Amino acid sequence: MGDACGIGPEIIAKWWQGRPAALVIGCPAVMRRAVLSVGRGAELQVVPVSSVGDVAGLAAGDMAVLTPPGLPGDVIDAPLGQIDERAGRAAAASIREAVRLAQQGLVAGIVTAPLHKEALSLAGEPYPGHTELLQAEGAPPGQPPAPVRMMLANDQLKTVLVTIHVSLRQAIEQVTYDAVLETLRITHDSARLWGQPAPRIAVAGLNPHAGEGGLFGDEELRIIGPAIEAARTMGIDASGPYAPDTVFMRARHAPPAHPGEFDVVVAMYHDQGLIPVKYLGLDQGVNVTLGLPFVRTSPDHGTAFDLAGTGRADESSLAEAARMARLLVSGCQAAPAARD
Template sequence: MAAKFVGITMGDPAGIGPEISLKALEYHHEYQQSTVIYGSYGVLKYYHDALKMKTPLARIDSVGDFKPGCINVISVVELEVGKDFKIGQVSAAAGDGAYQYIARAIDDAMKGDISVVTTAPLNKEALHKGGHNFDGHTEIFATLTGTQTYTMMLWCETMSVVHVSTHCSLREACDRATKARVLECIHLADDAMKRLGKPSPRIAVAGLNPHSGEAGIFGREEIEEITPAIEAAKQEGLCVDGPVSPDTVFLKAHKGVYDIVVAMYHDQGHIPVKMMAFDSGVNVTLGLPIIRTSVDHGTAFDIAGKGIANEESMLYALDLGKNFITQ
C-alpha cells in the first residue's frame, strides 16, 4: 500500500478504548505523525479534557486533511457522554458506534488511505444491541472485506498462536477441527511468520484431546483430521510438528522450540498468551486483504472513565502493524 497511515478505531465508547487510544498518541509522540483515530469527536474531547492532555485534537474529514502536531480524529458518529450512553455500561448506541468506526476504517484501508487498522476493544453484547450480530472484530473484518479464509493470531514477544476456532462453544470447536481447517491455519501461520521476518518458521500444531488423543484412546480427531493436515503441510515443504500434546506445546514455544502454535480452540490458545503477556499481547486477523492488529484485552467497563487504563497493549499493536508493513 502507498499510504503509511495507521487508523485506530476507538472501540466501544463506554469502555477504555477512547482513553487508551488518546494515551497512545499523547504520551508517545512518535505515533502522532502517522496515526488517525476513527471514533466520536465528542467522546474523545471529553477524555482529552479529563486527562488534561496537551496535544490539541483536530477533527478531520479524511486522512487527506491530516494535521501534523495534533491528535487527528475522523468523527464517524457523533456521541455525547452521559446523553447517548453512560461510561461503563452496555448500550445500543455505543455498540453501533463501535461498529461504525470499524466500517469506516475498513473502507479507508480498502481504498488505500491507511495501511493498518488497529482496533481498541468492543463489547459483544453492546454490538448486538446496536443491531450488528457479529461474534467480534474478526468476523466483522472478514465480512466487510469479503474474506473467506481467515484466523485469529495472538502475538507476544515470546510466542505466537493461531486458532482453528475462536468464538463458538467447546462442543462445536471439536467439530471445527477438520483436516481442511487445520491445514488452512497452518498456511496462515506460515505466511504470518514469514511476513514478520521468519523465512522458515517452525510451526507446532497442538492436539485437541488430552495427550493428543493417546493413539486414539482419548479421541480420534488427531488420527482422522489433525495428523493428515500436518502430513499434507509437510509434503508442501513447511516445517510443521505435531500434533503436540496441548499441555506441553506452549511451554516449548515459550522456550523457543517453535515460532508459532496452531491451537485448536479459543481458550487453548488464549490462556497461555494472556497469562504471559496480558498487557503486551496483540491480536491480529490473518488472511485479510488489509492489515488489522488489536489490543488483546476487553473493554474493562469496571475501570472505564477512571483515567487508569494502560495503553501498553495498544502500543504493541501499533508497532506490530508497522512491522507487517515494512517486512
C-alpha cells in the same frame, strides 16, 4: 475508537504522542472526554477532520479524529462502564470506515481498540466480534469473505487459532481436516510479514495428551495428523500434534535460558491458545488477524468497563499493537505475494 463506554478511547489518548501519521476513527466528543480523563487536556488537542488528507496539515501533537458515516450523534451520552447499543453502533461504524480507507489504500493498517460483543449484538450486528466483522467487510464486492485466523502474540509466544468465537461444543465440531490445513497455510504465509518466511509451526492436539494414540479421542489420528502431513507436502514446516499441556511451554521463547523450540503454535480452540499468551502478561499481548487483505492488530484485552473514565487503564498493549501494525505493514511492502 472501540467501544465508547470502555477504555478504548482512554488508552488511545494515553498512547498518543506526536503522531502525525496516525488517525482516530470515531467520535470527536468521546475522544475529547478521554483526553480530559487521562489528564492530557492541556497538551493534546482533538481536531475533527473530514478526510485522511487533512492529517498532513496538523501539528505533531494534534489528534485527528474522523467521524465515520453511521456514527450515532448521541454516542457521547452513552454511560461509561455500561453496555449500550449506541456504543455498539459507533464501534461497528468506525470499523467499516477503517476498512473502506484500507481498501482504498488511504491507510496502511488498522489498529482496533476493544469493543464489547454484547453492545455489538444490541446494535443489530450479526458478528460475534472484530474478526468476523473485519472478515465480512474486507471481502471484495461480489466475492465471499477470505478465510482468516486470529493470532495472539507477545515477545515470547505466538498462537494461531483454528476456531474462535463459538461454544466449545461447536469448536470441537469445527476442527476439521480442511480447517486445520487452512490454518497452517495462513500461518505459514503470514509469518513472512514479521520476518519468518519459514516458521517452525507446532500443532496442539485437541484432546488430553494429544489423544494418547486414540485412547482419549481420535481427532489427532483422523483429522489433525493428516492435515499436518498434507501441510508438510506443501513445504510448510509443521509438526505434531503435541500434547496441549506442554507444547506452549516448549514454544515459549525467552532466551538465553529458554529458547523456543517453535516459532508459533496452532491451537484448536479459543481458550486453549489464548490462556498461555495472556498468562504471560496482558500488557504485551497483541491480537493480529491473519488472512485479511490489509493489516489489522488490536490489544489483547477487553473493554474493562470497571476502569472506564478513571484514567487508570494501561495503554501498553495498544502501544504493542501499533508497533506490530507498523512491523507488518513494512513486511507487506517488502514481502512477495503469498501462494494462491
